[in-house]
Amino acid sequence: MKILVTGGTGYIGSHTAVELQKEGFGVLVIDNLCNSEKHVIDSIGEITGQKPLFEQIDLRDPEATMEVFSKHNDISGVIHFAALKAVGESVEKPLEYYHNNLFSMINLLKAMRETGISNLVFSSSCTVYGQPDQLPVNEKAPRKDAESPYGNTKKISEDIIEDTVRTTGMKAIALRYFNPIGAHGSALIGELPVGTPNNLVPYITQTAAGIRDHLRVFGNDYDTPDGTPIRDYIHVADLARAHVIAMNRMLRNQNKDRYEIFNLGTGNGFTVLEVIKSFEKVSGIKLNHKIVQRRPGDVEKVWADTTHANEELGWKAEKGLDEMMLSAWNWEKSLQAQKNKKS
Ligand code: NAD
Numbered sequence: 001m002k003i004l005v006t007g008g009t010g011y012i013g014s015h016t017a018v019e020l021q022k023e024g025f026g027v028l029v030i031d032n033l034c035n036s037e038k039h040v041i042d043s044i045g046e047i048t049g050q051k052p053l054f055e056q057i058d059l060r061d062p063e064a065t066m067e068v069f070s071k072h073n074d075i076s077g078v079i080h081f082a083a084l085k086a087v088g089e090s091v092e093k094p095l096e097y098y099h100n101n102l103f104s105m106i107n108l109l110k111a112m113r114e115t116g117i118s119n120l121v122f123s124s125s126c127t128v129y130g131q132p133d134q135l136p137v138n139e140k141a142p143r144k145d146a147e148s149p150y151g152n153t154k155k156i157s158e159d160i161i162e163d164t165v166r167t168t169g170m171k172a173i174a175l176r177y178f179n180p181i182g183a184h185g186s187a188l189i190g191e192l193p194v195g196t197p198n199n200l201v202p203y204i205t206q207t208a209a210g211i212r213d214h215l216r217v218f219g220n221d222y223d224t225p226d227g228t229p230i231r232d233y234i235h236v237a238d239l240a241r242a243h244v245i246a247m248n249r250m251l252r253n254q255n256k257d258r259y260e261i262f263n264l265g266t267g268n269g270f271t272v273l274e275v276i277k278s279f280e281k282v283s284g285i286k287l288n289h290k291i292v293q294r295r296p297g298d299v300e301k302v303w304a305d306t307t308h309a310n311e312e313l314g315w316k317a318e319k320g321l322d323e324m325m326l327s328a329w330n331w332e333k334s335l336q337a338q339k340n341k342k343s
């Protein structure tokens, strides 16, 4: 069976393409390469022994999107990762974010409707919960007003999917990711942050690699054990595995509703200082860091209630924080080795 993976040369999409191929699925990747590189297709091939099919198209273009569906008429399901995802940039460029993320979503759903493809897995985010009133947060918790246009595109996309499912024969699963980190064990694929990273873990590994002088820890006056914010970090390989399970659930008609939502996290929260400590332990490097002011828009603490995913999907995150940090560090070292080879 062939699965279309949009954004499949990106961070989470590439890991999911690997897991899909490991489970025997054929994979067709579409990506416009605005935040990834084509050689990722070769790396996926190196890991799995099979290169996925690749079409370089922009999902904002309805004709190009439809053409892919007409050309590949044996697609059984779609996993939709393609989106712009930089929170800060979305505040500066709201129209670009709404245009890219929502047009892509709409064009994809139209092409699926027209070609009768009924199974969709969508990348959502725990950002839809804002600061939850109760922790751990489960899927029934109310969604809060989005802190950014990026977050709003996730909320609106969930609504678009729910409305579409209601009026077509389509089925969909929205997966709300907590904080994906780490890289594939081979260190052949991982996150490729463009410019200065906004997220904690790439900033840590770049600091340790000497690219950044020091990590700024955004605030230590939160109501948490050491004063720094708490997040639920999840290994990207665990996350990727959940997508294959979600797709199989729909292909085997095991879904309980035509539209379902699952949290994907470990269920454990760690503070920023605990993440740094774990990195120092696995790398043997003392990380230069300074406490600075809070970052506007940051929530204090959030971690997932994963009961629904554990019970319904039979999925549980397996990898712990140390393993996540070690894989992130190995990936950073492999990136630096590649750069040194080129220069
Ligand atoms: P990524 O940027 O590495 O991958 C996204 C891919 O989509 C990129 O390869 C990019 O080139 C492609 N793309 C973007 N717009 C496109 C378009 N119009 N047409 C075709 N391709 C396009 O991001 P990621 O971290 O792998 O995230 C994947 C998905 O998961 C995104 O939807 C993101 O919002 C969501 N998500 C990510 C995180 C995270 O922390 N990484 C957390 C929650 C949700």
Ligand code: UD1
Pocket (backbone or CB within 6 Å): 085, 087, 088, 125, 126, 127, 147, 151, 179, 198, 199, 200, 201, 203, 215, 216, 217, 218, 219, 228, 229, 230, 231, 272, 295, 296, 297, 298, 299
């Ligand atoms: C951010 C986004 C979220 C998005 C997610 C994945 C915000 C407010 N939220 O989540 O919508 O889904 O990325 O892309 O931007 N930290 C530091 N120093 C740093 C970087 C981060 O101390 O240089 C801290 C932050 O304060 C936070 C934690 O590390 O407490 C994790 O930050 P980050 O990796 O950016 O993820 P989130 O803010 O949780």
